């Protein structure tokens with residue numbers, strides 16, 4: 001794949017591993033995506049397709065560009081003047097950098113959950129209702145219904161239904177992370193980006209988040225950055241292995257972990273390279 005991707009002047013071709021994806025509908029299509037921080041390359045001509053209603057994991061050594069790639073998908077780098085970008089990202093066929101794209105609307109469609117749970121300093125209910133109120137939803141009954149639906153979707157309703165008006169900060173770390181997921185789901189995103197969503201959590205909370213990821217893919221596209229290869233193997237349908245900003249191999253998760261095409265991938269997944 002690298003021979004194709006590293007050829008700066010050739011039009012992006014379909015790398016062989018993408019044959020696995022032939023039957024999948026696209027959510028994101030990236031072509032020739034390069035990104036640099038203050039001139040220093042962090043992503044190098046990535047061309048990949050992220051299938052709709054599947055879980056796609058980005059794995060690779062520390063600093064290989066996983067979070068940078070994830071953040072590019074909802075234009076979080078717009079806030080950083082030092083970032084330069086080349087190439088294209090399309091969401092459902094539309095260029096996310098086109099002038100007519102409203103960035104706030106893009107970020108509603110493409111929600112993001114970070115490593116450390118970040119509930120707002122307000123009640124459980126108000127956290128989940130936050131984005132809805134920003135959208136102008138005022139009717140209490142409608143808010144109540146969506147808050148319950150979102151908390152239920154995030155597998156948290158039963159644990160918080162009697163404490164909706166208590167501070168979100170009183171919840172455990174795992175509950176806080178599911179609350180943040182509920183807050184994101186409340187505005188009905190099409191995509192959920194998850195940046196190491198369980199790395200700050202205990203094993204039981206981690207399993208709950210993994211179960212939730214598997215459940216949510218029936219209605220959403222999920223993209224997961226993880227250091228934990230067992231986690232990628234457990235929850236994802238497709239896995240992309242990055243190294244030094246380059247997409248090394250991208251395949252169905254089972255294939256990548258059991259029968260990688262490239263020695264570099266095998267070295268990484270067998271722990272011969274960290």
Ligand SMILES: Nc1ncnc2c1ncn2[C@@H]1O[C@H](COP(=O)(O)OP(=O)(O)OP(=O)(O)O)[C@@H](O)[C@H]1O
Pocket residue numbers: 037042060061062063064065066067068069080227
């Ligand atoms: N805001 C920033 N400013 C400057 N350089 C950055 C910034 N964020 C990331 N980088 C650099 O870009 C490269 C990719 O970083 P990134 O965080 O995307 O990697 P990662 O694979 O997610 O790493 P980790 O697994 O350690 O979180 C690294 O060299 C990193 O130092």
